[in-house]
Amino acid sequence: MxxxxxxxxxxxxxxxxxxxxxxxxxxxxxxxxxxxxxxxxxxxxxxxxxxxxxxxxxxxxxxxxxxxxxxxxxxxxxxxxxxxxxxxxxxxxxxxxxxxxxxxxxxxxxxxxxxxxxxxxxxxxxxxxxxxxxxxxxxxxxxxxxxxxxxxxxxxxxxxxxxxxxxxxxxxxxxxxxxxxxxxxxxxxxxxxxxxxxxxxxxxxxxxxxxxxxxxxxxxxxxxxxxxxxxxxxxxxxxxxxxxxxxxxxxxxxxxxxGMVMVGSEKMAKSLGNFTTLADALDAHGPRAIRLAVLQTHYRKQMELGEKELTDAASAIRGLDNLARRARVAGIDPSGAQLDDAAVGSFRAHMDDDFGTPGAAAVIFDTARWANAAIDRDDRGEAATLLATVIELAGALGLELADGDGEEGDEEIDALVAQREEARARGDYAEADRIRDQLAQRGITLEDTPTGTIWHR
Incomplete structure (x- = not known):
C-alpha cells in the first residue's frame, strides 16, 4: 500500500x-x-x-x-x-x-x-x-x-x-x-x-x-x-x-x-542564470552520483545539488562498488541467493511511505555494511544473501553496482596486485610499497582486507 x-x-x-x-x-x-x-x-x-x-x-x-x-x-x-x-x-x-x-x-x-x-x-x-x-x-x-x-x-x-x-x-x-x-x-x-x-x-x-x-x-x-x-x-x-x-x-x-534545487537562498533557474548544466555535472561526477544525491533528500524538500553533495555521493557509490569488487575477488556469487527479508521489508516500508528514498537508501547502505562484515568473518552464505539484497534494492531505484569485472586494464592491475601480495608474503615490504605507489599514480586505490586486497579507481 x-x-x-x-x-x-x-x-x-x-x-x-x-x-x-x-x-x-x-x-x-x-x-x-x-x-x-x-x-x-x-x-x-x-x-x-x-x-x-x-x-x-x-x-x-x-x-x-x-x-x-x-x-x-x-x-x-x-x-x-x-x-x-x-x-x-x-x-x-x-x-x-x-x-x-x-x-x-x-x-x-x-x-x-x-x-x-x-x-x-x-x-x-x-x-x-x-x-x-x-x-x-x-x-x-x-x-x-x-x-x-x-x-x-x-x-x-x-x-x-x-x-x-x-x-x-x-x-x-x-x-x-x-x-x-x-x-x-x-x-x-x-x-x-x-x-x-x-x-x-x-x-x-x-x-x-x-x-x-x-x-x-x-x-x-x-x-x-x-x-x-x-x-x-x-x-x-x-x-x-x-x-x-x-x-x-x-x-x-x-x-x-x-522541491526545487537551490543555490543558496535562490531557486536554480534558467531565467536567473545561476545554474550548473546537467551535462557538466555528469562529466564531473557521473550519473550514479547524481542519482544517489537526489535519493538522499526526500523529493518534497528543497535541496542543494552542488560540488559537496555530488562528491559525497560519488564517494558513497565507490563504497558500494568496493563491496561488489570485494565479493568478486573472494569468489562470492550473489546470483540466485535469497534476499534478506528484513532489509526488503524495511526498504518497502520507507518507499511505501510517500517514496521515502532517504530511508530506503539508508537500508541499502546498512545492508552493504553487514555484507562487508559477513565477508570479514568468511560467512559466504550470509554475504551472498546480503549482497544480492543490496543489488536488488539499489536496482529498484535505478542504481547498479560495478564490481570492476572486465574494465579496461583490469588484468594488468590484477597482476600487479598479485605481485604485491607475493612481496608482502615474503616480507619484501619495500617492493609492496613500490607497487602500491605505482598503482596510486594511476589512480588506483588498494584496500587490504582479511580476505585479500581489493582495488578501485
Whole structure:
C-alpha cells in the first residue's frame, strides 16, 4: 500500500488506482529552449525512481511526460538566433534526452509534443466556451473565466479574493479581460509567430491548455497521479485542473510535487542564470552520483545539488562498488541467493511511505555494511544473501553496482596486485610499497582486507 502526500488535500493518502494493478502517471516535461540544468535532472530522477519502484512492486505503470515545443521562450530564442521555433525545439529536445539517457532516466511510454496535439486543445477550449467557462476577446484570443469555476485555488490553497488583490503585480492586466486573473487558452496570431487555424482565428495555444489536453487524451478521465515541480502548483497545475474539470472531465486523482534545487537562498533557474548544466555535472561526477544525491533528500524538500553533495555521493557509490569488487575477488556469487527479508521489508516500508528514498537508501547502505562484515568473518552464505539484497534494492531505484569485472586494464592491475601480495608474503615490504605507489599514480586505490586486497579507481 503506497501512501503519498497529496498536494490537493495536504494529507498523506493511500493511492487507490483507477484500475487495480495499474497506475497512470502524467508528469510535466521540459520547455525546450535551453540545455537542462541539475534542477531538471533532479525532477527527472525523482519521477524515474517513483516509476521504477512502482513497477518493481508489481504494478503496471503507464508513464506520460510531455515536451512543450511552442511557447513564448522558444519564440524569443528563435528570434534571437534568427532561426525557426521548430529548429530551436528540436535542438534542445535532443540535448535534453541526450543527458537524460546518460542519467539512465527511462523514456516515457508516451512522449506528446504540444504541436502534435493542437486539435485536442482546440476541442477542449471549445468545450469550455460552450460550458460558459471561457470567452473570446476579438483580436486577442480566448480566456478562461476564473470566477466561473468555484474550486479555483483549491490545489494551491489560495483564495480567489487574494489572487484578485495581487493580480496586477503578477501579470500584465488587460482591460478587455473580465478579470485580471483570467488566463489565455488561445492566443491570437502575431506576425512571425507559429499559428494554427481555429474557430477563433489563427493563433496558438496557451501553455496551460497543453497539459490538460494531452494528459486527458493519452490517459483518460480520472487518471491516477499528476506530478511536477512545486513551482508548477500555481498557476500551471491550478489552471490545468480548472480547464479539465471546467470542461466536464474528471482530472488527476492525486497530485505530488518535488522541491526545487537551490543555490543558496535562490531557486536554480534558467531565467536567473545561476545554474550548473546537467551535462557538466555528469562529466564531473557521473550519473550514479547524481542519482544517489537526489535519493538522499526526500523529493518534497528543497535541496542543494552542488560540488559537496555530488562528491559525497560519488564517494558513497565507490563504497558500494568496493563491496561488489570485494565479493568478486573472494569468489562470492550473489546470483540466485535469497534476499534478506528484513532489509526488503524495511526498504518497502520507507518507499511505501510517500517514496521515502532517504530511508530506503539508508537500508541499502546498512545492508552493504553487514555484507562487508559477513565477508570479514568468511560467512559466504550470509554475504551472498546480503549482497544480492543490496543489488536488488539499489536496482529498484535505478542504481547498479560495478564490481570492476572486465574494465579496461583490469588484468594488468590484477597482476600487479598479485605481485604485491607475493612481496608482502615474503616480507619484501619495500617492493609492496613500490607497487602500491605505482598503482596510486594511476589512480588506483588498494584496500587490504582479511580476505585479500581489493582495488578501485
Amino acid at each position: 503506497i501512501r503519498v502526500h497529496d498536494t490537493l488535500s495536504r494529507e498523506k493518502v493511500e493511492v487507490i488506482p483507477r484500475e487495480p494493478g495499474k497506475l497512470s502517471i502524467y508528469v510535466c516535461g521540459p520547455t525546450v529552449y535551453e540545455v537542462p540544468h541539475v534542477g531538471h535532472g533532479r525532477a527527472a530522477v525523482v519521477f524515474d525512481v517513483i516509476r521504477r519502484y512502482v513497477e518493481w512492486s508489481g504494478v503496471d505503470v503507464t508513464f506520460v511526460s510531455n515536451v512543450t515545443d511552442v511557447e513564448d521562450k522558444i519564440i524569443a530564442r528563435a528570434a534571437k538566433e534568427g532561426t525557426s521555433e521548430s529548429e530551436v525545439a528540436q535542438r534542445y529536445e535532443a540535448a535534453y534526452w541526450d543527458v537524460m539517457d546518460r542519467l539512465d532516466v527511462g523514456r516515457p511510454d508516451h512522449l506528446p509534443r504540444a504541436t502534435e496535439y493542437i486539435e485536442p486543445m482546440i476541442e477542449l477550449i471549445g468545450d469550455l466556451v460552450r460550458e460558459g467557462h471561457a470567452y473570446v476577446v476579438e483580436g486577442q484570443g480566448v480566456y478562461f473565466d476564473v470566477e466561473s469555476y468555484d474550486p479555483y485555488g483549491e490545489l494551491s490553497h489560495r483564495k480567489l479574493a487574494d489572487l484578485l488583490g495581487t493580480a496586477g503585480g503578477r501579470v500584465e492586466v488587460d482591460e478587455r479581460k473580465r478579470s485580471p486573473v483570467d488566463f489565455a487558452l488561445w492566443k491570437a496570431a502575431k506576425e512571425g509567430e507559429p499559428a494554427w487555424d481555429s474557430p477563433w482565428g489563427k493563433g496558438r495555444p496557451g501553455w496551460h491548455i497543453e497539459c490538460s489536453a494531452m494528459s486527458l487524451r493519452l490517459l483518460g478521465d480520472g487518471f491516477d497521479l499528476h506530478g511536477g515541480g512545486d513551482d508548477l502548483v500555481f498557476p500551471h497545475h491550478e489552471n490545468e485542473r480548472a480547464q479539465a474539470e471546467g470542461a466536464g472531465h474528471a482530472f488527476a486523482r492525486y497530485w505530488i510535487h518535488n
